[in-house]
Amino acid sequence: MPARFITRTRLLPYHGTVKAREGDWVRATDVVAELDYVPGVLAKTQIASQLHIPPGQLSAHMLCSVGDRVEQGEPLATSIIFGEAKQALSTVSGYVALISNSQGMVYVRQPVPASDNEPVVIDLVKEMKISKLALIPALRVRPGRIVTPGQVLAMTQEVKPRVVVSPIYGRVESYSDGILTIMPMWARTTLNAYLTGRVKRVIPGQGVEVQAYAHVVTGVYGVGSESGGELMLAADAGEELSPAAVTEQWRGKVVVAGRTASLELLQAAAEMGCAGMVLGHLGFNTLSKYVGLYSRPGVAGEDEVAMPIMLTERFSPAAMEKTRWQELASLQGRYASMSGRTQIRAGLVRPEVVVCEDDWPQHTCDSSELVSGVVQVGDLVRIIRSPYLDQVGRVVRLPQERQVIATGSRLRVAEVALADRVIVVPVANLRKLEGGSAQ
């Protein structure tokens, strides 16, 4: 498939700093935006009573507005009592979140620096200077619990209690022998460009739109998020590799691994640090074991796995379609961006492998990324459901009237010419093959 113009919107999960500027040329791995902080705890300050004013008049006395940054000790509001100016000060540093005229209070949201990708390991015994036995009643969290910055993790029951608080947003991963491990829940502090191309638009505080001239190979199902690396062909379209095929060469590469893979091969490749894998099909059983706890397949598009996988055909046995394999083969050795994200419902997101070109043609309009799915007479089609599964033929007739098929259902059908005969197939069970249109 020839290259075409595509655009991808890159957004931070929360407000941050956009590094790239409109018109910048960026490589796929370049950082285009960074997350500075994540929203933390709300701190409230009773202003009306401090200033001896009715709560309803608070707004008139405010020195700052919602959204303003304030530092600890900075005046939030002021009033004059008996000729003397009185100020109400912020007890924390952060952003003014709410000004309540009914309560006479101001709420300040404290920002929390975004954590890095590493788990936080806290030796509670050492921190609190107590024995492991004394730690048991002091512990306030259990594995699996989500913790926020400043939340108490352990506290002794003394007149002057010793306290350890969470430094990050995260989930308590484990507790053993006085050691508490917290996995950051918000680890992605930088956002890369994903595509090599030009920054088309900057979305202030949130991210960018990147345009690229690229070859896009779309799969039907995938798992895992984004990745990237050199595209490597390890097998033919119909070939099945053994785990022994995984070598040091696979590290950091997006590997086209043929027809299918065993769980052992997937695990060996992930352990090797393979950046991604492209396969024809993969049994659901194998995929479930690879992913682990599987929730809402094809709905959420948020399966966390070390190595993303893209299936080009389906779950039932099938070799990789020849044209698709050939296209991947033609891109071998180039840097490929890959996304395993699949969301079949609500917006239809399919996995993809993208290889961007540095040289652009004259006109820079985005091409349609979806081949029109409407089947017409003359189209080359593949049958994607039994009977005649995987047969390829050309549509010779599209009767206007619905027809009764073998199940007894009355449906729209197409007459498809195979090499040796013409068959009748429900239109819904045909997939138009790229490059095989009527014209």
Added chain:
Amino acid sequence: MSEKAFLIVDVGSTTTKAILIERGEDGYRVTQRGEAPTTVEKPDEDVMVGVRNAISQISRPLETTQFLATSSAGGGLQVIVCGLSKFVTAESAERAALGAGAIIMDVFSADDGRSLFEQMEALRRAKPDMVLLAGGIDRAINVDFIIEFCDLLNSTRPVPRFGQGHSLPVIYAGCPNGRPLVQDTLSEGFDLHIVPNLRPDLDEENLEPARDAIHDVFLTHVMAQAPGYPKLKESVSQPVMPTPLAVGRIMTRLAERDNIEIVGADIGGATTDIFSVLEGEFHRTVSANLGMSYSIGNVLLLAGMENIMRWLPISVDQDWLQDRIMDKLVFPTTVPATILDLLLEQALAREALRLSLEHHVSLVKSINKAPSGIRRALLTQNAQAIVTRQRQQLLDMRRISLIVGSGGVLSHAPRRAQAAAMLIDAFAPLGYTFLAVDSIFMMPHLGVLSESEPEIALQVLERDCFVPLGPCVSLISAQGDELGAIAARCSLRTAEGAREAEVRRGEVLTWPLPRDEKAMLRVEAAAGFDFGAGPGRVWEREVRGGVVGVIIDARGQWGDELSLSAQQAMTKQTLLSLGAFTEDELEESAEEVAHLAR
């Protein structure tokens, strides 16, 4: 034809359906129909284009008709719900929104297990039509939680789905103490509406004001922003009604008229709606991730392979079957073209319906009385809330007199007997129940019509909307678990004569009885068996026929004690008895399985 006629359109998420109801010699009937793709999205972005296309297929001078409309276009009325406690106010708010015909996009509560940051992320992603904010009973003093919700809304500023640049409607139906605070913080950036608390006390719900507000906001704000809707609003003679609300209205009218309890289902590609009218009250739940295409992977995970396989009359390899189901997820718009695929599709439908009904039962419950007197004084509010959570389920299948199915897999099943099989397997009715399917999902049209013309709407419902499948008398309980034991002696007396037969435990017996024909059905239960009159007693009543006939289901409930092969044999007998499939078709499927195994 008389001058009184009704042109009614339902603007669905994919299809706009128009029907014309006119008076003929035998009363009001649907005389013409038309349908066209809904045009709320690009390139048309004008819902009236699809409405006109659908109406254009109807040939009648339309000036003389009354024009009515319902709508679920663009995914229906999408609402985000916030409440203080997941099982108290958030749950009540969810019920209020569902009852108003909404699709719940997300439910936020202080105890939903998500960090504030995760809630912010989810809220930013969502593009709701409105937010329903609740929390706290009338006695609540501490309203700090409202600050958190208000700040959540203020920091994320979710944008409405339609009418970008307009303020998102927020309906506050929480504790009275929170109202000034909500006004303080949300009145500027949002289109704020304040209504009475939907949960005044732990043991009291007051959902109507919130439901009415949702409906009003839907009509005056959401509809006003959706492309083409202002024109639709101007053209209709009654307010446009959300589709699920209209379904609720017609079902409630029917239940009231016949003094019965009803369960209905609408199974789609992504979601399954379950409706019920119990003790005169309408209930609705949406199982957002149970459906026949986009959500099929979820049905597989939640139901489990054993549960799906028991509905297949043949033995198949589990891995093969699993992959075949997932292939449907990958290509969600494909259709079954072999009997084997049809059997599989219908097996999955049974499980999607069964799980959706389970979900419905779990949500439709009475509210327990909170402890009173000294006990109340001694318990903390949290402890009182826990007491009110232990509630009684309202749905009792023994009291359900009518089950109505709709949605492609039921309404368009190649044979009506297949729809009957899916309904009795999925819903496991107990005692006497009448089964029907909605022929073309006409209930919304009749629901909006019933607001002004209830009798006409009910007349059309019975004549043109419902396809009567037939009465079903199901085993309620049995002593022992011996398959093949005689469960009852049955007889059916019609004007033409009588039929008699024995039905054995594990079997289904079907007798033809054409629709609108009446007959006397007698079920003499064997000792220890109960078909509705009590163990070993005679159940007898006049029944009306249907396109499938009279069904006597002596299978009853089974647990793990029945092997998979025995369950599959039972399924086979059921399908053959009902006439859902023929012996030849089942053999053909078994051959296909054998061929695939080779």
